[in-house]
Structure formats: structure tokens, C-alpha cells
Amino acid sequence: MHNFCIVTNRSKDVNLDITNYIKEYLEKNGKECVIAESTKIRDDKHTGKEFQSSIPEDSDCCIVLGGDGTMLQAARSAARLDIPLIGVNLGTLGYLAEVEKSGIDDALERILAGKYEIEDRMMLYGSMNGQEGYCLNDIAITRYSSIKAVDYEIYVNDLLLCNYHADGIIISTPTGSTGYNMSAGGPIVEPSANMILITPICPHTLNSRSLVLSADTKIEVGIGGFRDGINQKVVASFDGSGIIEMTTGDRIGIKKSSKTTKILKLNRVSFLEVLGEKFR
Structure with missing residues (x-):
């Protein structure tokens, strides 16, 4: 993976401190990274387009900062592009955002080393x-x-x-x-x-x-x-x-x-283990 895109919930990373940290980390390792902007374009045919993000078509991976709601918005933005997503949980209860804030460095290392799997999710x-x-x-x-x-x-x-x-x-x-x-x-x-x-x-x-x-x-x-x-x-x-x-x-x-959401998985933790952890 060479081209990365970051979708950020700006209410959870107000000053873009975490966003810019990830961007700088990737660029120091020779990767390209852009921060996606909201489309803010209303489309009477396609519902919710104004809530989606402008993700470059040449992106290899989209890193999503926020909670599950941000992941859902990014999923609709990325589905037509067939780009995998990985979420960094800045919210509370996150089932879709696998990476916690404390594990960002480790997650980036694993992504750059190719130590991940991609899971298709039905839409x-x-x-x-x-x-x-x-x-x-x-x-x-x-x-x-x-x-x-x-x-x-x-x-x-x-x-x-x-x-x-x-x-x-x-x-x-x-x-x-x-x-x-x-x-x-x-x-x-x-x-x-x-x-x-x-x-x-x-x-x-x-x-x-x-x-x-x-x-x-x-x-x-x-x-x-x-x-x-x-x-x-x-x-x-x-x-x-x-x-x-x-x-x-x-x-x-x-x-x-016919579209699917591709989720980038770093850990081989079963769904039941994740579910049990969220219920504790």
C-alpha cells in the first residue's frame, strides 16, 4: 500500500492532532497521504451524499478516525471505489473501529508490513x-x-x-x-x-x-x-x-x-471475543 486517505470526524479530533500525526508518520515512511474533505453536495437521487467524503480514487487504504458512525459514512463513500477501511476508535462503543487510540503506532507498523487481512462485508x-x-x-x-x-x-x-x-x-x-x-x-x-x-x-x-x-x-x-x-x-x-x-x-x-465494504483486519480475534469485550 502506498496511497492513503484519512477520513476524520472533526468533532472528535478538533485540532486534527491525531490526523496530522498519522499523516506525518506515513509520509516519513515514504507513503502518500491526503485528508479527505466532506463532499457537502446534495443529490436528490443518491441519499446522504452530502454526508460523504471525497476519497481519491487511487487510494489503497482509507484510515477512519472517529466511531462507528464515521465508519458507516466512510463505507458509503468508499464502496464504489473498492477501497479497504480501517477504523481508529475515538468514540465510545466501537464494533467497526478496530484500533484504539493507544494502538495507533502498532497498527500503522502492521499495515506497512502487510500484516493484515481484508474482510468483505455485505451492504x-x-x-x-x-x-x-x-x-x-x-x-x-x-x-x-x-x-x-x-x-x-x-x-x-x-x-x-x-x-x-x-x-x-x-x-x-x-x-x-x-x-x-x-x-x-x-x-x-x-x-x-x-x-x-x-x-x-x-x-x-x-x-x-x-x-x-x-x-x-x-x-x-x-x-x-x-x-x-x-x-x-x-x-x-x-x-x-x-x-x-x-x-x-x-x-x-x-x-x-452489489457493492461491499472492505474492512482491513489486523487481529485474528473472533467476533465472539470482541462481543464479549464490548459487553463487559
């Missing part, structure tokens, strides 16, 4: 009425402004599977199973698995179980009518940023994306 693609988006963790469809629960219709491979009367629905990847899905009572799945999870948020029914489906499944989530005929308004959020607004009668299509 999701969602689209409706010409708008589309990608995510590494989840697509959360939640009520927009009303405090009332919403009727959701779940279609699997063009067939109506079930209905939920709930505050929302989470469509999650295995990587996202430890995020919003877990908080809503959904199952935890090994992140390199190939499947799609559907978990209702606070369902107002006895049918509150999550669904675990094949990664090749085509999913549609439709918005039903409210009891007194009033339109229901919800938003579909891609990894917590880019959104698509929906109302009664709309359906959003969700499937496994």
Missing part, C-alpha cells in the same frame, strides 16, 4: 421513485412526525409475508446486527454472514419476532393506511443519515447490494 441497497441509497448497517423506516404507530406491510419476493403495527421497521445486514437492530431486541449475527434481518421497533402486537432471511431475498416495505383514513408519513434512513420520505401507499424496495 444493502434501497430504492423508491427514483431515489436510492446504500448502507453497511441498516435501513430504518420510522414514523416521521406523529407519535402514533404505523402499519407496515412486509413483502418478500413479491408476496405479502406479514404486517406490523409498530413505531418502525429495521432492515439490517449482519454487520448492523449489533447496532439499532440489537437495541430493538433483534438477533446478533456474525458480521461476515450473508443474510438480511427484519426487526420491528416497539410493535403493538404479539407478533414481535425478528425475521432472518436469505441475502438473495427481495424485500419491500409498504406503508398502510391509518385507521381513520389519515395518510401515514415515515422516513427511510440509510445508516442514520440519508433519508427517503414515504407516505401511505408507498413501497420501498430493499435488497443485497
Whole structure:
């Protein structure tokens, strides 16, 4: 690896002290390194583009400074470029950011020595009425402004599977199973698995179980009518940023994306070991 790019959450590295330390370390070792800037470009077709970063296409590796939220934004920026990411955790609970601040020097040494593996992570693609988006963790469809629960219709491979009367629905990847899905009572799945999870948020029914489906499944989530005929308004959020607004009668299509996120792994620590450490 020769060309590096750094994506920084500037609220966690305000003066860019850690960012510049890594940049200078790499340059002293004969590598090229740039600091990515936010695109700040809104695109009505591609949701959340204004939250993404301008990563050079010739980058060999992207170092992400922040927490899991910063990693998710970087994943959408890097997916089309097929560039591996490695995260430095400057937040609190980080499942995606493997490197702690105290281990930066060791991590950089291992990267330059080629002592790493690259893991492919599944992503999701969602689209409706010409708008589309990608995510590494989840697509959360939640009520927009009303405090009332919403009727959701779940279609699997063009067939109506079930209905939920709930505050929302989470469509999650295995990587996202430890995020919003877990908080809503959904199952935890090994992140390199190939499947799609559907978990209702606070369902107002006895049918509150999550669904675990094949990664090749085509999913549609439709918005039903409210009891007194009033339109229901919800938003579909891609990894917590880019959104698509929906109302009664709309359906959003969700499937496994052809894009993947490449995660650079330095340690051969099992997912269960990491999970156990986070739960302590």
C-alpha cells in the first residue's frame, strides 16, 4: 500500500492532532497521504451524499478516525471505489473501529508490513421513485412526525409475508446486527454472514419476532393506511443519515447490494471475543 486517505470526524479530533500525526508518520515512511474533505453536495437521487467524503480514487487504504458512525459514512463513500477501511476508535462503543487510540503506532507498523487481512462485508441497497441509497448497517423506516404507530406491510419476493403495527421497521445486514437492530431486541449475527434481518421497533402486537432471511431475498416495505383514513408519513434512513420520505401507499424496495465494504483486519480475534469485550 502506498496511497492513503484519512477520513476524520472533526468533532472528535478538533485540532486534527491525531490526523496530522498519522499523516506525518506515513509520509516519513515514504507513503502518500491526503485528508479527505466532506463532499457537502446534495443529490436528490443518491441519499446522504452530502454526508460523504471525497476519497481519491487511487487510494489503497482509507484510515477512519472517529466511531462507528464515521465508519458507516466512510463505507458509503468508499464502496464504489473498492477501497479497504480501517477504523481508529475515538468514540465510545466501537464494533467497526478496530484500533484504539493507544494502538495507533502498532497498527500503522502492521499495515506497512502487510500484516493484515481484508474482510468483505455485505451492504444493502434501497430504492423508491427514483431515489436510492446504500448502507453497511441498516435501513430504518420510522414514523416521521406523529407519535402514533404505523402499519407496515412486509413483502418478500413479491408476496405479502406479514404486517406490523409498530413505531418502525429495521432492515439490517449482519454487520448492523449489533447496532439499532440489537437495541430493538433483534438477533446478533456474525458480521461476515450473508443474510438480511427484519426487526420491528416497539410493535403493538404479539407478533414481535425478528425475521432472518436469505441475502438473495427481495424485500419491500409498504406503508398502510391509518385507521381513520389519515395518510401515514415515515422516513427511510440509510445508516442514520440519508433519508427517503414515504407516505401511505408507498413501497420501498430493499435488497443485497452489489457493492461491499472492505474492512482491513489486523487481529485474528473472533467476533465472539470482541462481543464479549464490548459487553463487559
